[in-house]
Amino acid sequence: MNVKQTMVGLVPYQPGKPIEEVKRELGLTEVIKLASNENPYGYSPKVKQVIQESLEDLAIYPDGYARELREKVAAHLGVKETDLIFGNGSDEVILILCRSILTSEDNIVTATPTFPQYRHNAVIEGTEIKEVPLVNGVHDLEGMLNAIDENTKIVFVCNPNNPSGTYVGEDAFLSFLHRVPEHVLVVSDEAYYEYVAAEDYPNTIPLLNQYKNLIILRTFSKAYGLAALRVGYGVANSDLIRSIDPGREPFNTNTIAQRAASKAIEDQAFVQECFEKNRSEMKRFETFCEENGYDYYPSQANFILMDLKKPGSEIFQTLLEQGFITRNGEALGFPTSVRITLGTSEQNKRIIEVLSKLS
Numbered sequence: 001m002n003v004k005q006t007m008v009g010l011v012p013y014q015p016g017k018p019i020e021e022v023k024r025e026l027g028l029t030e031v032i033k034l035a036s037n038e039n040p041y042g043y044s045p046k047v048k049q050v051i052q053e054s055l056e057d058l059a060i061y062p063d064g065y066a067r068e069l070r071e072k073v074a075a076h077l078g079v080k081e082t083d084l085i086f087g088n089g090s091d092e093v094i095l096i097l098c099r100s101i102l103t104s105e106d107n108i109v110t111a112t113p114t115f116p117q118y119r120h121n122a123v124i125e126g127t128e129i130k131e132v133p134l135v136n137g138v139h140d141l142e143g144m145l146n147a148i149d150e151n152t153k154i155v156f157v158c159n160p161n162n163p164s165g166t167y168v169g170e171d172a173f174l175s176f177l178h179r180v181p182e183h184v185l186v187v188s189d190e191a192y193y194e195y196v197a198a199e200d201y202p203n204t205i206p207l208l209n210q211y212k213n214l215i216i217l218r219t220f221s222k223a224y225g226l227a228a229l230r231v232g233y234g235v236a237n238s239d240l241i242r243s244i245d246p247g248r249e250p251f252n253t254n255t256i257a258q259r260a261a262s263k264a265i266e267d268q269a270f271v272q273e274c275f276e277k278n279r280s281e282m283k284r285f286e287t288f289c290e291e292n293g294y295d296y297y298p299s300q301a302n303f304i305l306m307d308l309k310k311p312g313s314e315i316f317q318t319l320l321e322q323g324f325i326t327r328n329g330e331a332l333g334f335p336t337s338v339r340i341t342l343g344t345s346e347q348n349k350r351i352i353e354v355l356s357k358l359s
Contacts, residue, residue, distance in 0.1 A: 034341040043225030044267035062255040082238040090219040090232025100247035106153040113333030118156040137164040137297040141176040163332040165299025173202040192301035194223035229257035
């Protein structure tokens with residue numbers, strides 16, 4: 001049986017190495033995973049009870065409309081319930097968009113390096129990919145505008161960008177959005193929104209009233225600490241949501257995920273606490289880089305990309321042998337770098353001690 005030609009040679013998404021696999025391979029008793037930008041502080045204490053209670057309902061299909069979660073998110077954002085689409089992680093919303101909009105006659109415009117699932121899903125649809133290199137780690141919005149033509153259907157802006165952690169400011173984004181043709185959908189992927197400290201970060205939700213070609217993606221996998229439950233969402237005008245919803249699988253977010261996310265969004269004090277700890281720990285890594293002469297991209301996310309002036313694979317392996325799973329910069333488009341998810345204070349102290357011995 002032959003798969004369609006666009007699938008040939010396509011590689012599945014490569015997540016960080018599992019903890020148990022590293023323990024087994026290297027004979028380690030303790031391994032700390034700082035590779036996948038998960039929340040090291042877990043999830044809101046209020047979530048645990050609702051998860052336990054939901055175990056009684058596993059034989060029943062989940063609410064396909066995700067009504068409770070829909071109501072909570074709509075109230076939190078100040079949007080209509082019909083302005084939302086939920087996915088098995090926000091990356092499934094990316095899949096839904098590509099499935100619903102793209103054909104082999106179209107193209108997308110995206111940055112490079114950036115989150116690989118934009119390209120991945122577009123390739124499956126046979127769509128041309130136009131990639132515009134980052135400038136100093138930041139999206140080149142002018143270059144992306146110049147790449148748009150009559151066949152462009154989607155432009156992806158990962159903000160903050162993964163893997164660089166950099167962000168597009170409000171003035172630049174508004175200028176960009178104003179000039180993007182109306183037939184082109186602008187995807188503002190804000191997976192790390194809750195970690196952003198920059199005062200000039202775009203406030204995109206109010207823009208939905210003006211720009212019908214804008215969709216915003218957010219997730220419960222990062223700051224909310226529910227990565228294993230896989231729930232994210234898109235926010236756009238109701239007409240757009242209605243048009244792409246047939247591309248969504250039935251019951252695509254499960255009962256436990258819906259209820260956990262509904263409870264998690266109520267606990268903004270927990271999210272704020274995680275934000276504050278993250279900024280404090282980010283400063284620790286920035287200070288380390290500055291004291292040792294290493295370049296890094298100022299990050300508005302919960303990870304930092306550091307140029308340690310050695311092959312990324314060498315850095316990755318050294319850290320792995322010391323019990324730290326990180327991301328090899330070579331695989332991310334930064335050959336002499338490593339991307340490290342910020343852990344707890346103690347975890348960060350320990351990995352910095354290892355990094356200090358690399359020079």
